[in-house]
Amino acid sequence: MSPLRVTKSRDEFEGEIYESTVVVEGRDLAAPRDGAAGDEVGRPRPRVDGRARVTGAAVYTHDLHLAGMLHAAILRSPYARARVKRVDASKAEALPGVRGVLHRFNAPEVEFRQEKALFRDEVRFLGDEVAAVVADSEGLARYALTLIAVEYEVLPHVVDLEEAASPRAPKIDPDGNVHDAGSYTRGDTRRALREAEATIDVTYRTSTQMHNALETHGAVASWDGERLTVWESTQSVFGVRNMLKDALGLAPAQVRVLCEHMGGGFGAKLGTYKYAVIASLFSMRLGRPVRCVLTRREENLAAGNRSATLQRLRLASSGDRITAIEHETWSNSGQGRWAANPTGPTNTLYDVANVSSVAHRVTTNAGALSAFRAPGYVEGTFALESAIDELALRIGVDPLALRRRHARSRTDPRTGNRYSLKRLLDCYTIGAKEIGWSERRAGGTRGSAPHRRRGLGMASQIWGGGGGPPAYATVHFETDGTAVLRVGVQDIGTGTRTAVAQVCADEIGLRLDQVRVRLGDTEAPYGPGSGGSVTLASIGPAVRLAAHDARAKVLRAAAGILEVRAQELRLERGMVVSEGARTPLGDVMKKLDNSTLIGTGLRHPNPDGLALKTFGAHFARVEVDLRTGEIFVEKIVAVHDVGRIVNPLAAASQVQGGIVQALGFALTEERIVDRGLGRVMNANLEWYEIPTAMDVPEIVVRFVGAPDRRANNLGAKGLGEPPIIPAAAAVANAVANATGARVRHAPMTRARVLAALSMAGIA
Amino acid sequence: MSLFSYTKPRALSEALRLLRGGATALAGGTDLVTLVRHGVARPERLVDLTGIEGLRGWSREKGKGIRIGALTPLADLETSAQLAKLLPIVRESLRDAATPQIRNVGTVGGNLLQRNRCWYFRDEGVPCWLKGGTRCFAVDGESRYHAVVGAHECWMVSPSDLAPALIACDAEIEVASSLGRRRMKLADLFVAPQGKRRREHALREGELVAAVRVPEGALERRGTYLKAMERKAWSFAIVSVAASARIREGRARDVRVVLGGVAPVPWRVAAAEKQLEGTALDDNACLAAADTLLDGATPLRDNGYKVTLARELVRRALRSLAG
Incomplete structure (x- = not known):
């Protein structure tokens, strides 16, 4: 066996570098020398699940209707900021078919995003969760919401980025609304600006963009008395599992998260949201599956967005060189506790000697931001690349x-x-x-x-x-010579399922239709969340190694059956090929009875x-x-x-x-x-x-x-x-x-x- | 969402009897269903008109113009080659209205009687003036798509694409109720909410629009419809303009100019049309008429651009009639 070693890996995720500890086993393969296509990799292939998706056969979280399933709906704050003084749910609870109501005065303590409670005593944006109902049907649950009487003490609010950043705005956070969100310097921008032949000083704005994936956020949770199974429309099955186990006080092994197909995420489904906790709490209490999916309106109030930004850029040039870029940004994070820093491109894109950037996060009474496809970089690139053009025009x-x-x-x-x-x-x-x-x-x-x-x-x-580690893949052969590839990632619509099947088929020497991919299940060894454009670069190399391992094993086994040397054999599109003979792999496998060949692979660290x-x-x-x-x-x-x-x-x-x-x-x-x-x-x-x-x-x-x-x-x-x-x-x-x-x-x-x-x- | 009863009568007389009793008419449902779902409309009884024969389809009687049944799906008008020859402005106005799916279901009557799209009106959580509240929230709120002219207590805009086009054709409507039938100018169907009148339409309790009539004379006029949208399809008009005129020896007669998306009603100013009479619809005449049309415009915080846009669309529409 090859030795194990523990090492560090430094990987980038959405503009930030993270260091993690990884265990490495065995040796990595070398990358192919040129860009030439293999039998599968590099070839245009329609999605392996395309037919299921367009015919409606693919089951999405929204489509799931389990026997005995109940429906949860969420009452949301009608005010941008208010104190919840009293909740009277008695009328809702008395309605036949209503199975339970949760609100701040009766919900169990839940650790969620650094807060102790699921329902805040001070709701901080219009759409903030106030109560939840579970009932026999979705319509009934939504009707019951209208029967819950809530007494609010309305508080001063501010929703606009520039208003919130002004000193006169109501303070949403005790220490003020404007927070540091990162800065960077190289060289001396002040001096370069002073000595420049030409400068520009321009302000850009970008508005809040909302994800609006076709499938809104949603989960179905089912507690069997010992374990919780959650079907969730998510970009990260492991991420949801980890957040849920912490929120509910369960062991990792008690929570299984599944996502077979999903209707888009664009970053908003990288996190875990309260609806999943609510569905789980109700299911654990009632012992029945509970479905909670958001309406389009809820989706656009409380399920993330790309922050609005205000950005000031100062550029300096002398001759035909840009000598300095200064970039200061303010992002409307709503109730989010982080900012998608827009200055990434400014700091890294161009060879400019003097750069300084400062990012601010501004708290407002609006829904929290979430990751949104290249968070920060979309906003920042709009401003930076506009400014570069403005400077080009200025200097001709x-x-x-x-x-x-x-x-x-x-x-x-x-x-x-x-x-x-x-x-x-x-x-x-x-x-x-x-x-x-x-x-x-x-x-x-x-x-x-x-x-x-x-x-x-x-x-x-x-x-x-x-991308980067950790990520794992296993490949095993069925008795008919087809392969099952198991990975711990999910396909959020990008075509991951097809790409990993191509890598696997190509490496082993199978046809694409001879590889079946199992994904979107936390019962598999770990795979990363589908965010930061890391999925394929993380899981793909592990798949290739697993396939390589499986191929070596199957060739050795075939050599035993066919009574030739393994070196004389190769696999081509599902056929075992030797000097002068082609045998379908299935024929070889049949002779192995139920012996199963299993290949494993992991993602090695990125180069130092x-x-x-x-x-x-x-x-x-x-x-x-x-x-x-x-x-x-x-x-x-x-x-x-x-x-x-x-x-x-x-x-x-x-x-x-x-x-x-x-x-x-x-x-x-x-x-x-x-x-x-x-x-x-x-x-x-x-x-x-x-x-x-x-x-x-x-x-x-x-x-x-x-x-x-x-x-x-x-x-x-x-x-x-x-x-x-x-x-x-x-x-x-x-x-x-x-x-x-x-x-x-x-x-x-x-x-x-x-x-x-x-x-x-x-x- | 509220609870309601639902009836689908086969006879018009039965529908009219139910309407008389306070029921709400349902045709294609593309508007009403969303209003109910969002809690803005709370009908207790719905009368589904789609089972009634005789209110569907259009016909032409020589010398008497065109009659269009109120239940005719918008798509039927849009796709009829015959109608496009007689009245091309109708196809032009419908081509960019909503989506093919909505045009398949939506009806002519429903299109004319649709409620406005103001986001304060459509949000059940906002007690705006039109819904019985005390003020219009657009006045000091988010007003980029609101009225620039002709508004009183309420700054919503008339959303229909078809209405300006038909008004530019001097259309009339047949209104039916259990008491009988009456005819009125289509333009008079639309009223700016004001004072005690917190509604957009002049129908009386128990009435429905049975048909639209376009007089023969309008068929002799050229017409055109232009619409500015925020995107290239499936948007309500930011500004639209319907124009028609008879062109004789390069001079315009019987000019009609109707704006959509700028006022609580399809916006028409007699003086603007009058000043175009006999002109060659040159740039100066067109812009002068546009200025008359928009005279007294008082844009809100966010919608001053609509005046610029309307002015240019009026010019283009009229110029294209001349060309």
Whole structure:
């Protein structure tokens, strides 16, 4: 047996570096030398569960209806801030079919997110949990909520970021509403700004974006007297298990979390929410399964969001160099206790000698933020990349040329570590050619209709996505020669299930349909949450090792059965191939009776002293109607440098989806809150406008495709988040190029575009 | 959600009897069902009109114009090639209305009688003036999609795409009740909530819209409908404009200009139309008319851009009639 060793691993997750202890066993495989496709890896493959999903056969958490299942519904605060003085649930409890009510005066003590109680005595946002009912049907449970009488003492509130940051605002937190959320410096920005030939000082705003996954948050909990099983629409089955066991005082082995299929998460389902605890508490009390799923309105009040930001950027240049970037940000975290720091790209993207950034978290009486696909980086890139263009315009330099000059460094400026691979310049070259950048003119060009101007814009992307340990995979063979691959991750819709099946099939030498994937179950050895673009880069290398192990074993067994030397055998698409003979693997396995061959694999640590990053660039071509402020996004070219592409079809779909979501952020998606009422006015899909099919432009997807051989044995990095990062800034820059007017607030609604045009003396 | 009774009569007379008794009419349900679900409407009795024969479909009688049954699905009007030839403005107005699914279910009568989309009105937790409260929350609240002109106590806007288009065609409606039938101008169906009148429509208790009539004369006019939305599909109008005119030797006659999305009613100003009579619909004439239409506009905090937008859409719509 190979020796075990205990070591440290440093891995990036959503812009932060975390160190963890990992146990390593055996040796890793070398990554493939070039980007050439194998039999499966590198080939476009439709999703293995695609048919089940589109025919409705796939069972999502929302679809689950267990025998004897009850339904829970949550009463939410109608005030942005209030003290819950009295709760009278007697009428609700007296209603036939109501099985229980929980509220702050009768709920058990629950340790949840550093708070002791599930229901707060002071509710702090409109939508905060006040009570919960469990009943025979969902309709009955919701009706019973209306029978609960709550006496509130209404308290002063503040919901708006800039209001909350002002000294006159009511103090939501005892120590004030504005908190430090990280800072960074290199060089001397003050001096560089003082000595610069040109400077700009601009303020940008981004509005609160809401996830609106197709499937709202929800859980079904079932207690059998000893163990709790929870089906949850989640990005992290292990994350939910750990939070639930702590909240409920159970042992890890007493909680099993399952997520077979899910209808989207985008970061909001990385955490655990009170509805899951409520469903579990009711189930443990009543001994029956309990379902609790959120309505669309609840989803948009109390299930996370991308913080609104206010960002001030000062840039300095001398000659053709950017000499300094200073970036200060304020993020509306609502009732969240962290901020998605927008300054990540500022600190790491460009070779600029003097950088200083300060991030602030501002508490308000609004729902807590949650991770949202590249948290911080989407907001920060909108501001940074807009500012780079504004500086380029000021000094009369082509904005792409300006970026090229500052994108050559081989080392991560924050850590001094060399990049394992960086092909950002290639992204620029490929994208510029594809969009026709050489046709870009300062001041834009004529559009396709009267009063329309056309413009080109681009922006860069940096993100982590290197993944890391721990993550495990096992592969075993059925008696028919097909393989079962078991992993502790979940597929949140990105195509993880298909990608790991491809890696497994490719390594063993099976057809894709000969690999069955079991995932989304905490009964498997650990797998990471699907966030930070880490899933494939974490689990993929473990799958490859497990498959490699399984293949070696099956070839040795086959050699015994076929009475040849193992070295003379190989596996090709499910056939055992030897000199002059091809035997189906199933025929070999049959002769082994019930002997089972099991391969195991784990994720080895990331290489020491290397920075694992993903890079990319988006190019946009837009037209803008100068009289109506309407933006027509005609084409987006997306080029990403994320190492080896396992499934080009799924990868392209990731990029398209990221761009569509980015266009929502750029153009239409915005939470609108009435300040006086503290109320979200568009917690629905009517006035919270996500892009429709008609809003989607032509999207061209390109990958540099070179495997990152130093990163891991697959040479692959993550792609979940990169495609949402640069598109909004690329569009904003294209709008500015087309019109000569700069819109500094995302989304760029009609009102904002018309205001910017008017300010520039155009409309 | 409240409890209600539900009846689906086959005869119009039976429906009218039930309506007389205070029941609420249900047709496609694309609006009413959401109002009930969100607790804004609390009907005790619903009368489903969709079982009634004879209120569906449209026809043309030479010399008498077009008659459209109130239960005709919007999609039928939108997809009829024959109607598109006679009255292209109807197709133009419906093409960007809601979604194909909603147009399949939504009816002409329901579209004209839909409630407004103001987010304060639609939120059961907000006691706004239109729902019997004391004030309009948009006035010092979130007002980017609210009225810029013609508002009194309530700053919601008329949301229908079809209404401005039909008003630009001088449409009338047949109103039925158990007491008989009456005809009225479609424009008169819409009223700005004011004083004791906390509603958007002029129907009396127990009445329903049975049909829409477009007079023959309107078929001879050119018409067009333009709509500004926040995204490219499935949005209510930020501003819309329906315009029609007869063009004789390059001069405009019988001009109609109706704005949607800017006022509590489809917004029309006689003086604006009058000043376009006999003009060549050149830029200056169009913009001057737009200014008359929007004269006295008093935008709220967030919706001044609607005036800019309306002005340009009016100009474009009228220019396209001239062209």
